[in-house]
Amino acid sequence: MAKANRTIKQAAPIHKNEVITASVTDLTYQGLGVAKVDGFPLFVTNALPGEKANILVTKVLKNYGFARVQRLLEKSADRVELTDQLALTTGIAPLASLAYPAQLAWKKSQVQQLFKKARLDVEVADTIGMADPTHYRNKAQVPARMLNGRLETGFFRRGSHKLIPTDSFYIQDPAVDEAIRVTRDVLQEFGISAYDEEEGRGVIRHVMARIGKATGELMIVLVTKTKKLPEAGAIVAALKARLPKLKSVIQNVNQSQTNVIMGYQNQVLWGKPAIEDILLGKKYLIGPNSFYQVNPETTAKLYQLAKEKAELKKTDTVIDAYCGIGTIALTVANDVSEVYGVELVEAAIDDAKENARINQVTNSHFVAADAPSQMLQWAEEGLKADVVFVDPPRKGLTTDFIEAVSTISPKRLVYVSCNPATMVRDLKELVDHGYALEGPIQPVDQFPQTTHVEAVAVLTK
Numbered sequence: 001m002a003k004a005n006r007t008i009k010q011a012a013p014i015h016k017n018e019v020i021t022a023s024v025t026d027l028t029y030q031g032l033g034v035a036k037v038d039g040f041p042l043f044v045t046n047a048l049p050g051e052k053a054n055i056l057v058t059k060v061l062k063n064y065g066f067a068r069v070q071r072l073l074e075k076s077a078d079r080v081e082l083t084d085q086l087a088l089t090t091g092i093a094p095l096a097s098l099a100y101p102a103q104l105a106w107k108k109s110q111v112q113q114l115f116k117k118a119r120l121d122v123e124v125a126d127t128i129g130m131a132d133p134t135h136y137r138n139k140a141q142v143p144a145r146m147l148n149g150r151l152e153t154g155f156f157r158r159g160s161h162k163l164i165p166t167d168s169f170y171i172q173d174p175a176v177d178e179a180i181r182v183t184r185d186v187l188q189e190f191g192i193s194a195y196d197e198e199e200g201r202g203v204i205r206h207v208m209a210r211i212g213k214a215t216g217e218l219m220i221v222l223v224t225k226t227k228k229l230p231e232a233g234a235i236v237a238a239l240k241a242r243l244p245k246l247k248s249v250i251q252n253v254n255q256s257q258t259n260v261i262m263g264y265q266n267q268v269l270w271g272k273p274a275i276e277d278i279l280l281g282k283k284y285l286i287g288p289n290s291f292y293q294v295n296p297e298t299t300a301k302l303y304q305l306a307k308e309k310a311e312l313k314k315t316d317t318v319i320d321a322y323c324g325i326g327t328i329a330l331t332v333a334n335d336v337s338e339v340y341g342v343e344l345v346e347a348a349i350d351d352a353k354e355n356a357r358i359n360q361v362t363n364s365h366f367v368a369a370d371a372p373s374q375m376l377q378w379a380e381e382g383l384k385a386d387v388v389f390v391d392p393p394r395k396g397l398t399t400d401f402i403e404a405v406s407t408i409s410p411k412r413l414v415y416v417s418c419n420p421a422t423m424v425r426d427l428k429e430l431v432d433h434g435y436a437l438e439g440p441i442q443p444v445d446q447f448p449q450t451t452h453v454e455a456v457a458v459l460t461k
């Protein structure tokens, strides 16, 4: 994280527990304020550029340290005051204290800096944001813990497993917040225990709630450590009575000792095995383990943009790589000749096929495989794609993948990225393979109040 080029080894100019007055000059990609003491960078929680504060040094490493604000002396004009600010900024909404227009500008500049550093000369457009950047998430996965002998739900303080109980999560849909609250109350009433990581005892690990924003259909998943959920029938009856939108209650068993939230065994306690949502005119069935974008409003903008930038023709053959449950593929299917999707998770491919069926899409072909291997195979088989969409996980594409693109030689490649750092790396490699970057790069704010940046880039042959 620190790029301090301190060639001469010196002791840090500050030590732990020292309180100093410092000016904050920058904001890191993790949303921490940067204050420099004799050139030595300190990363400060809940501090914004332009602010001056008394800060307490909490940790000193060789080339950088950490601190937190003790007293704010000069406030940024972009600071917004929120109730429960510290809890939010140390947990689920690290950028919540930064005014929304400043968040959008910061995300644009993050992308600009990465392109500049890579010496890729391209314009970056203003970040597309939301009219109301709060309460947007259609899904919550909330940990449960015993506090004072009672099951509580909330979030873990950043970098820890310390539960901060909360009723309202600021960035989640109100119906999702309500579902979590009601579930917690019901579990408390039936005296159900929460899982204790250290002791390996207890029942409830997480409560997951997801709503189809377009349909109003609500799913609750109780993630349990144990195979048995005591009082399951009575719990379901109480949830049904208090949550009229409820369409599905599922028990997901996760007996592992890891931080992975969901296991793979699902039991429908009541209702449907999957809820339905509608996105850009297509229906999607979403099961408890399916990946589905958490912000449908900006996802619609993102896909629309990706589709426009692809300049599709009715005769085109299209590849959607890293396709999840097939959302990009099915969004463009009616506008092209054939669409091929590849995705690693088999259950997601099952969903993609089912989603094609319920939308009467007959020109899609979905394959469960590693995307780079499948691309190489398609290249060997001589598949000629006119357009390739990629939407990889945070680690981005691989060299194999890029070589396969080069062989398949599409006219256009549309890169949807949730991590601009790896996107820039991949774009550079694609440019070396003879592709040209077409500006502007478009950041889209899929995750307001957080430091995540989503962006769309286009390459042409």
Ligand code: SAH
Residues within 6 Å of the ligand: 291, 292, 293, 322, 323, 324, 325, 326, 327, 328, 342, 343, 344, 345, 348, 369, 370, 371, 372, 391, 392, 393
């Ligand atoms: N385009 C989809 C999903 C994007 S998320 C949507 O918008 O909903 C990225 C997807 O890549 C995930 O579904 C993940 O399971 C998948 N993935 C991760 N590694 C992969 C790999 N090596 N090969 C294929 N798919 C992979």
